[in-house]
Amino acid sequence: MATQFYMEFEKPLAELEQKIQELSALSTDTMDLGAEIGKLEKRAEKMRESIFSSLTRWQTAQVARHINRPFTLDYLKLIFTDFIELHGDRNFGDDHAIVAGLANLDGEPVMVMGHQKGRDTKEKVFRNFGMPNPEGYRKALRLMEMAQRFKLPIITFVDTPGAFPGIGAEERGQAEAIARNLREMSRLTVPIIVVITGEGGSGGALAIAVGDRVLMLEFAVYAVISPEGCAAILWSDGTKGAQAAEALKLTAKDIRELEVIDEIVKEPLGGAHRDHQAMAATLHEALARNLKELRQLPAEELVEQRYEKFRKMSRFVE
Amino acid sequence: MAWFKKDKTPLAQQEAKKVKVPEGLWTKCSNCSEVIITKEIEKNLNVCPKCNQHFRVSARQRFDLLLDAGSFVEHDQDMVSVDFLQFKDSKSYQERINASVAKGGSKDAIICGAGRIEGTPVQIAIFDFSFMGGSMGSVVGEKITRAIERALDSHTPVVIVSASGGARMQESILSLMQMAKTSAALAKLREKGLPYISVLTDPTTGGVTASFAMLGDVNIAEPKALIGFAGPRVIEQTIRQKLPEGFQRAEYLLDHGMVDIIVERKDMRETLSKILKMLYRP
Numbered sequence: 001m002a003t004q005f006y007m008e009f010e011k012p013l014a015e016l017e018q019k020i021q022e023l024s025a026l027s028t029d030t031m032d033l034g035a036e037i038g039k040l041e042k043r044a045e046k047m048r049e050s051i052f053s054s055l056t057r058w059q060t061a062q063v064a065r066h067i068n069r070p071f072t073l074d075y076l077k078l079i080f081t082d083f084i085e086l087h088g089d090r091n092f093g094d095d096h097a098i099v100a101g102l103a104n105l106d107g108e109p110v111m112v113m114g115h116q117k118g119r120d121t122k123e124k125v126f127r128n129f130g131m132p133n134p135e136g137y138r139k140a141l142r143l144m145e146m147a148q149r150f151k152l153p154i155i156t157f158v159d160t161p162g163a164f165p166g167i168g169a170e171e172r173g174q175a176e177a178i179a180r181n182l183r184e185m186s187r188l189t190v191p192i193i194v195v196i197t198g199e200g201g202s203g204g205a206l207a208i209a210v211g212d213r214v215l216m217l218e219f220a221v222y223a224v225i226s227p228e229g230c231a232a233i234l235w236s237d238g239t240k241g242a243q244a245a246e247a248l249k250l251t252a253k254d255i256r257e258l259e260v261i262d263e264i265v266k267e268p269l270g271g272a273h274r275d276h277q278a279m280a281a282t283l284h285e286a287l288a289r290n291l292k293e294l295r296q297l298p299a300e301e302l303v304e305q306r307y308e309k310f311r312k313m314s315r316f317v318e
Numbered sequence: 319m320a321w322f323k324k325d326k327t328p329l330a331q332q333e334a335k336k337v338k339v340p341e342g343l344w345t346k347c348s349n350c351s352e353v354i355i356t357k358e359i360e361k362n363l364n365v366c367p368k369c370n371q372h373f374r375v376s377a378r379q380r381f382d383l384l385l386d387a388g389s390f391v392e393h394d395q396d397m398v399s400v401d402f403l404q405f406k407d408s409k410s411y412q413e414r415i416n417a418s419v420a421k422g423g424s425k426d427a428i429i430c431g432a433g434r435i436e437g438t439p440v441q442i443a444i445f446d447f448s449f450m451g452g453s454m455g456s457v458v459g460e461k462i463t464r465a466i467e468r469a470l471d472s473h474t475p476v477v478i479v480s481a482s483g484g485a486r487m488q489e490s491i492l493s494l495m496q497m498a499k500t501s502a503a504l505a506k507l508r509e510k511g512l513p514y515i516s517v518l519t520d521p522t523t524g525g526v527t528a529s530f531a532m533l534g535d536v537n538i539a540e541p542k543a544l545i546g547f548a549g550p551r552v553i554e555q556t557i558r559q560k561l562p563e564g565f566q567r568a569e570y571l572l573d574h575g576m577v578d579i580i581v582e583r584k585d586m587r588e589t590l591s592k593i594l595k596m597l598y599r600p
């Protein structure tokens with residue numbers, strides 16, 4: 001990647017990596033600094049390992065939101081072939097915060113969809129920062145129902161701060177759009193694999209995340225509310241995000257313990273943003289493996305298992 | 319300085335303020351500011367006799383309002399929430415649960431059971447907004463799902479009366495999953511051709527609206543009830559614009575095609591009864 005965007009907690013690593021770059025630039029035939037550089041590179045790797053093996057929940061949320069983290073369209077390029085994007089909800093418009101369409105996975109057709117964020121300002125605005133309006137969820141549902149008609153498995157990528165809170169969104173039924181997706185996804189007769197790739201932001205994430213298998217990337221987060229939103233309500237202070245992140249237990253490890261996800265997909269050292277290819281390769285393997293298993297289930301069993309899977313999600317005493 | 323002062327609370331909030339009907343003899347209506355004898359308001363089903371403002375009522379009162387006398391059998395009344403995340407802000411979740419239980423109404427934010435509405439059998443769930451803002455955690459989701467599953471088993475319609483701030487933050491991801499769980503149960507009910515009526519009362523927002531509350535075969539709202547996905551404050555802060563007049567009120571939702579009818583509290587039982595009798599084949 002051309003420029004690295006370092007996160008606050010990566011500062012020592014950033015300094016070290018800069019030093020390595022400087023030395024590499026100085027290194028010539030007459031002055032071989034290879035040994036020195038090698039030493040530093042080892043140190044950097046160790047440092048990276050130690051930083052990323054002990055991230056706080058708040059730091060994990062920073063990784064999940066990293067500007068260079070692979071987005072849905074990146075995975076579409078790296079894992080699938082022949083992607084044909086399909087647009088619009090046939091009611092109101094086309095939402096750019098959700099991309100969807102047909103593609104081949106290992107030569108077999110599938111329906112793929114996911115939230116899409118932007119990297120530069122222009123694209124961020126175009127993608128509405130990955131926050132869908134109702135028509136985005138309705139487009140997703142339209143194509144999921146189409147997948148069912150043609151017996152295509154569905155793969156969804158989840159990466160959103162949340163459904164967009166705006167006047168138009170409310171007027172066009174944001175709540176209804178999400179609710180309908182939850183209801184309909186629970187009955188679809190084709191396999192659904194969900195991957196939480198970055199931010200799993202509340203109902204806006206869940207609206208495309210009712211699946212037979214829910215995978216989550218190692219440094220992705222998934223919660224009922226953003227840490228900042230939670231802090232604003234419970235601490236009356238939106239800057240207490242770090243505290244709220246701890247309380248919300250939003251990491252893949254936390255959520256695996258609550259049995260809400262099925263599998264944690266390991267990220268390359270330093271996070272998915274460091275190596276898109278490696279991340280995509282790991283995810284490709286996980287998708288292919290899960291899909292193979294799901295394809296063996298008869299439709300009826302698939303639907304019943306999906307119901308039971310979500311049915312069990314609760315903790316209470318009586 | 320000017321002799322008048324601008325009220326700094328955002329417009330949407332000003333309207334959202336609700337009167338807490340105190341123990342006192344007199345109550346000032348939050349809408350028309352009329353001072354009325356408290357007993358008069360109570361006698362009028364907690365509706366202002368002057369301007370028809372619908373104040374909040376307890377879940378227990380609602381059962382009396384909607385069900386045939388003596389027909390109610392409560393289910394799962396001993397189910398209680400657990401603080402499995404050890405969630406703590408200024409107070410721990412456990413402390414919040416204990417404080418709400420101590421208030422005496424119910425053990426969590428919903429009361430469920432079987433009953434009859436003018437003779438028609440129903441599985442009914444009514445939110446208790448006074449319990450942590452009617453928020454939905456595992457208990458609310460589980461009780462609603464069981465109510466729907468009981469309706470499937472006994473071939474009866476479902477009525478859910480919502481009043482909720484949304485998913486309960488203190489149970490984080492599991493609260494979110496209750497949205498999927500309850501909606502999936504409703505999918506089964508729909509396949510079986512059993513009616514589900516959703517009654518939306520003030521306020522119904524967040525994850526409750528974005529799951530079962532919006533999924534009624536018929537969605538009924540009480541007059542002026544605040545109903546939405548995002549709260550008005552969040553929207554104002556996001557878009558930095560003033561919200562339109564009456565935004566997210568029941569009448570606004572009716573105009574935008576999100577609810578079927580607005581029904582006054584005094585007519586709710588009769589309306590439910592009529593619709594159920596037309597939709598339900600025992």
